[in-house]
Amino acid sequence: MKLSMIRWTRCTAIGALALFLLGVIFWGGFNTAMEATNTLPFCISCHEMRDNVYQEYRGSVHEANASGVRATCPDCHVPRDWLPKVVRKIQASRELYHWVVGTIDTREKFLARRPVLAGHVWDAMKRTDSRECRNCHDFHSMQLADQARFAADRHDRALNAGGTCIDCHKGISHELPPLPPVLSEDRYDPEYAEEIMETCAGCHGDKGQGTPDGEYPRLAGLDAHYIVRQLENFKNRKRINIPMIPYANERELPGEDVQ
Structure with missing residues (x-):
């Protein structure tokens, strides 16, 4: 009887140890495989x-x-928390x-x-309060006094209004998808619009990306109505x-051009 009990105890201990080791191996393999998919x-x-x-x-x-400091694909598109x-x-x-x-195996299909x-990406980031952005950026840690005035103003407003990063920073690392024109076709002159854009691009970049130091802010991704309002504010001081100042006046930027 005692011998059987000893054998049962040993088998139970060995079985438990084996299950534990298998669990460690499985978890290690699972975690290793998951992390391998979190690389550029x-x-x-x-x-x-x-x-x-x-x-x-x-x-x-x-x-x-x-x-x-470099942020790659998983930094921006994969959560850090395990679940x-x-x-x-x-x-x-x-x-x-x-x-x-x-589905997108050609350039044409992708576009x-x-x-x-x-x-889909913007909606997901909005739902999570730009969770992946906040892995590196935090409103409460920003020294607004050290930022360009435009950036400081936008961050302060976003903080007070409950805004989130993706509200303004769409397309910060990728081109924005084509958006429908703000104007109807009968009022939209593509050639003249391109001429206006060339003027803006002289400071704000050929894609409206702005400058890294924030001196010339990023225009890409901003709401069209917001841009119109700011141009009108520049004009009326x-x-x-x-x-x-040289551009925001009625001679260089008449009302119809703003619209």
């Missing part, structure tokens, strides 16, 4: 990402900047399906789907900005 090389291992959004990311402020990370990985299985069936894809 993995994210751009398919040509859809490598040939499209990655090319836009290169040279952006998230890839290279004065501080030398949200697992949920995101499960959601990614849909992306594998679309990769297999070739056609881009507004929808971008909308409700908002003073020295570089804008």
Whole structure:
């Protein structure tokens, strides 16, 4: 009887130890595999990402900047906390399906789907209060006095109004998808609009990306009505900005051009 009890105890202990070791091996393998998918090389291992959004990311402020801090794909698109990370990985299985069936396997297909894809990302970031942005950025840690006046004003307003990063920073590392024109076609002159944009691009960048130091703010992704309101404020001197004075007047920027 005692011998049987000893054997049972030993078998139980060995079984428990084996299960524990198997659990450690499984967890280690699972975690290693999950982290392997959280790297830039993995994210751009398919040509859809490598040939499209990655090319836009290169040279952006998230890839290279004065501080030398780099944010890559997983930093911006994968949560750090374990449970949200697992949920995101499960959601990614849909992306594998679309990769297999070739939903965006050409440049033309990608561009056609881009507004929808971008909308999904923006909506997700809005729901989580720009969670991945806040891995590095925090309103309460910002020294607004050290920021450019425009940036400080926008951050202060966003903080007080409950805004979130993605409200203003759409397209910060990738090109914005084509948006419908603000004006109806009978009032929209593409050639003249391009001429106006060339003037703006002289300071704000050819894609409205602004300058890294914030001296010339980013225009890409801002609400069209907000831009109109600010241009009108420049014209009537409700908002003073020295570089804008030569441009924000009725001769250089008549009302119809603002609209």
